[in-house]
Each structure stands twice: as C-alpha cells, then as structure tokens.
Amino acid sequence: MSYDNTCKYLAETYPADFARWLLASETTDIEVLKTELTLEPIRADSVTFLQIANQILHLEFQTTPKSTPPLDFRMLDYYTRLKRQYWCEIKQVLIFLQPTSSEIVLKTQYVDTNTTHRYQTMRLWEEDPIPLLANPALLPLATLARTESPTDLLTQVAAAVDMIEETDERQNISACVQVLAGLRFEKNLITQLFSEEIMQESVIYQDILQKGLKQGEERGKKQEALELILRQLTRRFGAIEPETQQQIRTLSITQLEELAEALLDFTSPSDLVNYLANISPLPKVTGDR
Incomplete structure (x- = not known):
C-alpha cells in the first residue's frame, strides 16, 4: 500500500x-x-x-x-x-x-x-494533533502526530471518523486513516477500531491499490529494460564505469528504450558517455517507496 x-x-x-x-x-x-x-x-x-x-x-x-x-x-x-x-x-x-x-x-x-x-x-x-483532529481531511495525518498515548490518539481519530456524516467521505477518510496508521500501529489494533469492509468499499482504497499495482508493473518493466541494456553494453564494451551505470539507472523507461536503439550505432564507450551527457543534463527524480 x-x-x-x-x-x-x-x-x-x-x-x-x-x-x-x-x-x-x-x-x-x-x-x-x-x-x-x-x-x-x-x-x-x-x-x-x-x-x-x-x-x-x-x-x-x-x-x-x-x-x-x-x-x-x-x-x-x-x-x-x-x-x-x-x-x-x-x-x-x-x-x-x-x-x-x-x-x-x-x-x-x-x-x-x-x-x-x-x-x-x-x-x-x-506536530500537535489537535488541529488535525479538528479537520476530517487531516484525520489520517493525526494518527502520526505527537502523543504520549498513541492508542488513545488512534481511538480519538476513529471517533472523529465515525462523526463524518457523508457516507462516501467517511469511507474514504477511514481508508486513508487505516493506511497511514499502518506506519505506527499494529494491524490488530487498527482492525479493532475500524471496519476493514468499509475500507475495501472505499473508492480511494481501490484507487491506491490500482496505483500501487501499476507502479509495481512499471518498476518491473524498467528493471527488465535496464538489465538488458547493461548486458548489451557489457558484451560490446566490457565493464561499464560505475558513474556511467548510475546515469543509466536514472533514465526513464522511454529513455531506456531510446538508448537501446541508439547503442546499436555506438563504436566505443565514449559514444555512450556523450549520448548520456546530451540526454540527461539532470538526474531523474525518484521518490521513496
């Protein structure tokens, strides 16, 4: 998740x-x-x-x-x-x-x-949990706020979620609360305070799940492309410098596909270095997962 x-x-x-x-x-x-x-x-x-x-x-x-x-x-x-x-x-x-x-x-x-x-x-x-507890949109973040009694804080969050009148909003906020609460609390405590069925019915839960699956597929495709290109380059030019390898690892899937075509015309490792210098002036940002 x-x-x-x-x-x-x-x-x-x-x-x-x-x-x-x-x-x-x-x-x-x-x-x-x-x-x-x-x-x-x-x-x-x-x-x-x-x-x-x-x-x-x-x-x-x-x-x-x-x-x-x-x-x-x-x-x-x-x-x-x-x-x-x-x-x-x-x-x-x-x-x-x-x-x-x-x-x-x-x-x-x-x-x-x-x-x-x-x-x-x-x-x-x-962070002080009080402003977060007072706003339904911020309730999921409240589960991670400052407290001397985390269990009491999660109980307060659960009570605040139950007070949300609109059903869809209550389901979606509940799903978000349960996801973020997983960074701090054991699953058993979360399921005691929140209905897992409500979470699974939530639109946001399904959306997050689908995005997670899609990101996993994309990471898998990129890894396959990366491994193939590194094998091709090693076979043609021998060991690739670590700095050059790191540059290649920062490329997007599209850039890797373009590199796979371009390397067919490379005659020396310097061609690869020059190519990377031209297409990758800035490293590609990757977030944590």
Whole structure:
C-alpha cells in the first residue's frame, strides 16, 4: 500500500484544508497543478502542487529520508522548475511521516558553492494533533502526530471518523486513516477500531491499490529494460564505469528504450558517455517507496 499516494489523494481532494493548515489561508480558489514539470520531465507520486492566488504550495510527503537525488537538492530542483514555469511565489513543505534518527529530517536548506535554497520541513511525530483532529481531511495525518498515548490518539481519530456524516467521505477518510496508521500501529489494533469492509468499499482504497499495482508493473518493466541494456553494453564494451551505470539507472523507461536503439550505432564507450551527457543534463527524480 502506498503511503505517499494516500497523502497525495488527501492534499488534492481537500486542497483548501491543507492550505488553511499550512498557510493560514482561507481562500477556496485553489487549482491542483499537474505534477510533471518541463525540461527533462520529473514526476513523483508523493508530490502535490496547489496554486493559491499568485502562490504555489508544493507539498512533498516522505516515509523515509532516503532519496536519489538527495531530498534537499530535489526541493531546489522543483523550485527552479516551478519558478520557470509559473513565475510566482512558491512555498515548499517537506513532510516526513515516520520517525527517524536521520539528520536529513532536520535540514531546511540546500547549500552548494554559490547557492542556498530554503524550504520548510515538518516532522509529523512532533506536530500537535489537535488541529488535525479538528479537520476530517487531516484525520489520517493525526494518527502520526505527537502523543504520549498513541492508542488513545488512534481511538480519538476513529471517533472523529465515525462523526463524518457523508457516507462516501467517511469511507474514504477511514481508508486513508487505516493506511497511514499502518506506519505506527499494529494491524490488530487498527482492525479493532475500524471496519476493514468499509475500507475495501472505499473508492480511494481501490484507487491506491490500482496505483500501487501499476507502479509495481512499471518498476518491473524498467528493471527488465535496464538489465538488458547493461548486458548489451557489457558484451560490446566490457565493464561499464560505475558513474556511467548510475546515469543509466536514472533514465526513464522511454529513455531506456531510446538508448537501446541508439547503442546499436555506438563504436566505443565514449559514444555512450556523450549520448548520456546530451540526454540527461539532470538526474531523474525518484521518490521513496
């Protein structure tokens, strides 16, 4: 089950609630933007872009600090692409869902030789659960908030879910709660407080399930293409440099397919290096799973 897809669903279904929570904005004139940006396309399922008046709220949900390229660079990369495309004020919030000892979750900026880029970092396990409990759209996130008694907190969330009057919304929020609660609680406790049948009837549950299956299929196809190309290159030119291999691993399925055709014309390893330099000026972003 994809925790990222669950958060993405919540942010895109209830954008005004997330804007109110993170920006203290009461506007309802919000547009959910596509997640694919120009230049070398990047796309991550944990990313949500909300356009609010002349401002963009960029939300990035993460269950783990591990990322290629690193998360701080990704935030800079997204910022420059968003700025180029929409040319407006941008607020970025990197939300970590699961406690970790990694120092990455404490970082709020990317620093390079001539560049410093700042963004906001939120660690849900340190957040006050009260504002989250007060809003049905944020109830799933409340399961991961700060508490001295996690079981009592989950019980409060369950009670709040039961109070949602509209049936479809109650089912969908319940499904999201159960998915995210799985990051913190044992399955037995979750099933005691929530009906598994309600979850399975939820539209969002089915949507998340299908997206998860599709992503698995895509990862499988990419892995097969990657292994085939690396075998072909090794057979033609011998051992491939680790840096070159890493560049190839960052390519999308479409780029791998194009490389498979192009390598038929390569006569030396330098042809491969030059080809990669021309098609891959920026690494492809991959989110955690």
